[in-house]
Amino acid sequence: MNKVVAVIVAGGKGKRMSADISKQFIELKGKPILYYTLEKFLENKNIDKVVLVLPEDEIEYCRENILYKYNLNVWKIVSGGKERSDSVYYGLKSIEGDAEIVLIHDGARPFVSNEIIENGIKYAKLYGAAACGVTPKDTIKVIGENGFSKETPDRNTLFAVQTPQSFKHNLILKAHESVREKGTVVTDDTMVAELYGEKVFLYHGDYNNIKITTPEDLIIAENLI
Numbered sequence: 001m002n003k004v005v006a007v008i009v010a011g012g013k014g015k016r017m018s019a020d021i022s023k024q025f026i027e028l029k030g031k032p033i034l035y036y037t038l039e040k041f042l043e044n045k046n047i048d049k050v051v052l053v054l055p056e057d058e059i060e061y062c063r064e065n066i067l068y069k070y071n072l073n074v075w076k077i078v079s080g081g082k083e084r085s086d087s088v089y090y091g092l093k094s095i096e097g098d099a100e101i102v103l104i105h106d107g108a109r110p111f112v113s114n115e116i117i118e119n120g121i122k123y124a125k126l127y128g129a130a131a132c133g134v135t136p137k138d139t140i141k142v143i144g145e146n147g148f149s150k151e152t153p154d155r156n157t158l159f160a161v162q163t164p165q166s167f168k169h170n171l172i173l174k175a176h177e178s179v180r181e182k183g184t185v186v187t188d189d190t191m192v193a194e195l196y197g198e199k200v201f202l203y204h205g206d207y208n209n210i211k212i213t214t215p216e217d218l219i220i221a222e223n224l225i
Contacts, residue, residue: 003048005099006041007091010107024107036110049075053091089176103164108212120166129193132205133161162205
């Protein structure tokens with residue numbers, strides 16, 4: 001078994017988008033954001049299967065309006081959980097025994113390149129855990145409780161992590177089980193791996209690999225499409 005499986009997590013309700021529908025269903029040039037994301041992984045020759053994780057009440061909508069409409073053949077659709085980490089865990093559990101490498105990716109990040117995907121697979125095989133990202137363009141400040149700046153980290157030592165985040169499947173599944181048992185709050189899967197004692201290799205992503213979160217992002221995304 002040397003299968004590579006992409007787990008696309010599409011649970012964002014788009015509160016910051018102020019939209020009537022979940023952000024992954026907002027259209028760019030006439031097609032939903034999620035369509036572009038799924039297409040990138042389904043067309044990549046190094047991805048064997050794609051799992052889509054959705055809120056339970058949006059599964060049928062997605063089937064009818066994206067998967068059937070655009071003939072996107074995902075392997076499994078999994079019902080997500082309350083938090084993103086729950087959704088990732090359910091996605092990972094659904095492929096237990098069926099994957100060597102897993103790439104976990106945001107449904108609202110449609111501009112991932114084939115190079116980023118392929119490097120993720122390569123580095124996960126080499127190191128067990130890897131994530132793409134970029135050096136922040138802005139100077140970053142650490143803010144204190146009173147609202148004043150505490151310090152200014154060296155920008156060259158900082159890394160804005162993107163997705164996909166890539167792992168040996170058994171490693172990240174055990175890591176998720178560990179943090180769930182402890183009730184630890186996590187913000188992404190690299191943090192899950194680190195809490196489990198694993199080092200995460202960081203490789204260069206792309207500034208175009210944005211996560212569509214706010215109305216301003218839609219303007220950028222329209223241009224990128």
